[in-house]
Amino acid sequence: MSKFFVSGGGTATVGLLMLWALWFSTPRFPVPWENARVPEEISTAFITIPISNCSSNTTIIHHDPTNTTGYFSYDDPDNATFYDDPDLGYTLESPINDWDQKRQVWLNHHPSLAAGVGDRIFVLTGSQPWACKNPIGDHFLLRLFKNKVDYCRIHGYDLYYSDAFMQPKMTTFWAKLPVVRATMVAHPEAEWIWWVDSDAVITDIDFKFPLEKYKEHNLVVDGWPNLIYENRSWIGLNAGVFLIRNCQWSLDFIRVWANMGPMGPDYKKWGQILKQTLKDKSYPDSDDQSALIYLLLEQKESWANRIYIENKYALSGFWGGLVDSFENITKGIEEIEKGDKRLSRRHAEKVRERYGRLKEEVYVKAGITRRPFVTHFTGCQPCSGEHPSYSDEACWGGMKKALDFADDQVVRGFGFRRIDDRNGSEILQPLPPPPANASA
Numbered sequence: 511m512s513k514f515f516v517s518g519g520g521t522a523t524v525g526l527l528m529l530w531a532l533w534f535s536t537p538r539f540p541v542p543w544e545n546a547r548v549p550e551e552i553s554t555a556f557i558t559i560p561i562s563n564c565s566s567n568t569t570i571i572h573h574d575p576t577n578t579t580g581y582f583s584y585d586d587p588d589n590a591t592f593y594d595d596p597d598l599g600y601t602l603e604s605p606i607n608d609w610d611q612k613r614q615v616w617l618n619h620h621p622s623l624a625a626g627v628g629d630r631i632f633v634l635t636g637s638q639p640w641a642c643k644n645p646i647g648d649h650f651l652l653r654l655f656k657n658k659v660d661y662c663r664i665h666g667y668d669l670y671y672s673d674a675f676m677q678p679k680m681t682t683f684w685a686k687l688p689v690v691r692a693t694m695v696a697h698p699e700a701e702w703i704w705w706v707d708s709d710a711v712i713t714d715i716d717f718k719f720p721l722e723k724y725k726e727h728n729l730v731v732d733g734w735p736n737l738i739y740e741n742r743s744w745i746g747l748n749a750g751v752f753l754i755r756n757c758q759w760s761l762d763f764i765r766v767w768a769n770m771g772p773m774g775p776d777y778k779k780w781g782q783i784l785k786q787t788l789k790d791k792s793y794p795d796s797d798d799q800s801a802l803i804y805l806l807l808e809q810k811e812s813w814a815n816r817i818y819i820e821n822k823y824a825l826s827g828f829w830g831g832l833v834d835s836f837e838n839i840t841k842g843i844e845e846i847e848k849g850d851k852r853l854s855r856r857h858a859e860k861v862r863e864r865y866g867r868l869k870e871e872v873y874v875k876a877g878i879t880r881r882p883f884v885t886h887f888t889g890c891q892p893c894s895g896e897h898p899s900y901s902d903e904a905c906w907g908g909m910k911k912a913l914d915f916a917d918d919q920v921v922r923g924f925g926f927r928r929i930d931d932r933n934g935s936e937i938l939q940p941l942p943p944p945p946a947n948a949s950a
């Protein structure tokens with residue numbers, strides 16, 4: 511930009527300077543049109559733009575900080591809750607008893623947060639504390655994070671990104687358990703915690719969890735019961751994406767589960783036991799996924815009836831079979847939406863969920879391939895770049911396809927679509943206005 515300030519004077523420079531000032535900041539030089547009537551027109555060498563002072567036609571209601579009943583007012587009354595107990599800890603080493611009752615007391619004192627608690631999901635993700643070895647790894651992590659931010663903004667979910675270990679011994683895939691535990695205590699207003707690995711892409715931005723289906727369950731994981739119980743396979747489920755209820759059962763379960771990891775006294779022994787139990791496990795150490803399957807197999811009576819093994823939709827879809835379907839899914843959806851007035855109607859992003867529900871109905875009726883909810887890049891390792899089983903092209907190319915597919919769904923709410931020019935760069939193309947003749 512600075513070259514515009516130093517290049518020769520003249521109308522073109524002034525025009526660019528004005529345009530720049532309008533785009534990027536409040537102009538710092540005296541503005542001749544400040545007191546003029548609105549709308550007013552400024553002529554530059556290139557364009558004519560009407561200027562509005564933005565306040566003449568809008569009534570802005572400001573939040574009243576003394577209002578203790580409103581949605582934005584999260585006061586904390588003086589009544590004692592579990593937070594005032596000096597023995598309470600956020601770590602896995604400090605067990606909590608009577609959590610359901612303690613949480614209920616807290617909710618009773620916070621009625622504005624207790625309202626709607628049953629549907630409240632808190633989203634957790636994260637990555638290692640250091641820079642990525644792979645030169646494009648941090649760029650991928652940023653896009654993978656943006657993908658979760660987009661999903662959470664659209665559905666009104668809170669999100670925490672963990673980039674530090676909450677338990678020094680619980681690193682790699684074990685690192686999530688201390689974070690999930692601390693989040694349950696830090697967010698009693700959340701009924702569910704959704705852990706999503708950094709290498710998982712949300713590829714159906716409109717999808718919402720069918721929570722009603724899980725009312726008798728406390729943990730939801732993607733998997734196949736026959737692979738778990740008959741084949742005793744360590745890939746019978748995927749532990750990188752799961753939904754867990756904020757309740758006493760979950761605290762107890764996570765404690766038992768985490769104890770099989772590096773923080774537990776028998777970590778070495780667990781590596782051997784898991785290898786003996788799950789015949790196809792090649793990794794010698796105890797890992798969280800094998801440990802979870804072990805608990806389902808060997809402590810079935812204690813845990814299995816509260817664990818839902820989901821395979822009716824892609825809670826953790828394996829990327830290999832999915833990434834090549836995205837282009838056709840987008841085309842199919844565009845065709846359907848073009849002819850449907852309700853679906854092609856433009857709307858604010860805040861009310862997008864309504865259109866998500868409509869789309870679901872229409873897509874099901876039309877029989878189009880469902881967008882996978884989550885495309886998980888298991889075995890790809892975006893940060894380290896180490897994926898001995900797959901080529902760079904498969905992993906990076908696949909991840910880029912999934913991220914572009916998801917982002918295309920998001921930018922449509924901003925009036926654009928993503929066009930891949932096939933030379934490696936993406937362009938956002940303005941969406942045409944909805945067709946006037948589409949059927950209602």
Ligand code: MN
Binds near residue numbers: 707710750886888
């Ligand atoms: Mn993963």
